[in-house]
Amino acid sequence: xxxxxxxxxxxxxxxxxREKVIExxxxxxxxxxxxxxxxxxxxxxxxxxxxxxxxxxxxVVEDIVDTGLTLDYLLRILKSRKPSSLKVxxxxxxxxxxxxxxxxxxxxxxxxxxxxxxxxxxYAGKFRNVPFVFTLNPEIxxxxxx
Ligand code: 5GP
Numbered sequence: 831x832x833x834x835x836x837x838x839x840x841x842x843x844x845x846x847x848r849e850k851v852i853e854x855x856x857x858x859x860x861x862x863x864x865x866x867x868x869x870x871x872x873x874x875x876x877x878x879x880x881x882x883x884x885x886x887x888x889x890v891v892e893d894i895v896d897t898g899l900t901l902d903y904l905l906r907i908l909k910s911r912k913p914s915s916l917k918v919x920x921x922x923x924x925x926x927x928x929x930x931x932x933x934x935x936x937x938x939x940x941x942x943x944x945x946x947x948x949x950x951x952x953y954a955g956k957f958r959n960v961p962f963v964f965t966l967n968p969e970i971x972x973x974x975x976x
Contacts, residue, residue, distance in 0.1 A: 832960050835967060835975065842939055842963040847949060850938050854919065858936060862887060868913075872904060888913040889936075893950050894922040898932040905932075922946065922963070939963075 858867075868886045870879070872893075888908060895901055901918065908916055919936035926943040941963075947953045948960035953970070969975040 832957070836957075836970060838965040838967050840962055840964045841941060841944075841946060842949075844961045847938075847962065854936050854938065858889065858919070862889075870908070872900070883908065883911050883913045885912070885914050887915045888917070890916070890918050892918065892920040894924065894946075895920045895932055895934065896924045896927050897929040899929055901932055902930040921949070922951075 865887045868881070868883055868888045870883075870888060870890045872890065890901070890904065890908065892901060895918075901920075905916065905918070917935040918933065920934055921938040923934055923937055923940050924943055925940065944965050945953070946963050946965055947957035948963045950958055951963070952958040953966060957966075967975055
């Protein structure tokens with residue numbers, strides 16, 4: 831359970847996320863109509879793909895693009911496998927800290943340079959299940975909030 835004193839600021843509400851998911855889902859559905867789309871979700875780069883992507887339309891789905899280094903690395907690998915198209919969808923984009931150029935084709939939200947949690951994003955394994963995106967009370971990082 832999330833405690834009220836754990837939240838610093840709510841950046842994106844549950845309703846805003848719901849609307850954006852519907853909007854992006856509709857756009858992706860329209861753009862790829864009649865195509866055989868392969869979604870690639872990135873959790874950790876430990877396991878390779880189960881299927882070939884040669885000649886396929888590929889959409890990489892990320893939680894957040896920060897420096898862009900992780901995605902840049904992954905896109906290089908995927909591109910070398912000769913997909914028919916390769917695009918990027920990210921829930922959050924922190925462009926202030928970008929180190930490499932990344933073209934984001936489908937974007938949920940631009941956010942400021944802050945560490946965020948919720949809606950899949952965690953801090954020390956916590957807060958992933960919270961249905962909105964927020965910044966943490968700084969006391970949490972100091973281990974002073976129990
Ligand atoms: P990048 O390679 O773009 O710097 O890092 C991307 C990864 O860093 C994300 O997939 C995510 O795991 C982690 N990350 C970057 N910013 C945040 C943030 O604000 N909150 C959380 N929970 N993870 C982040």
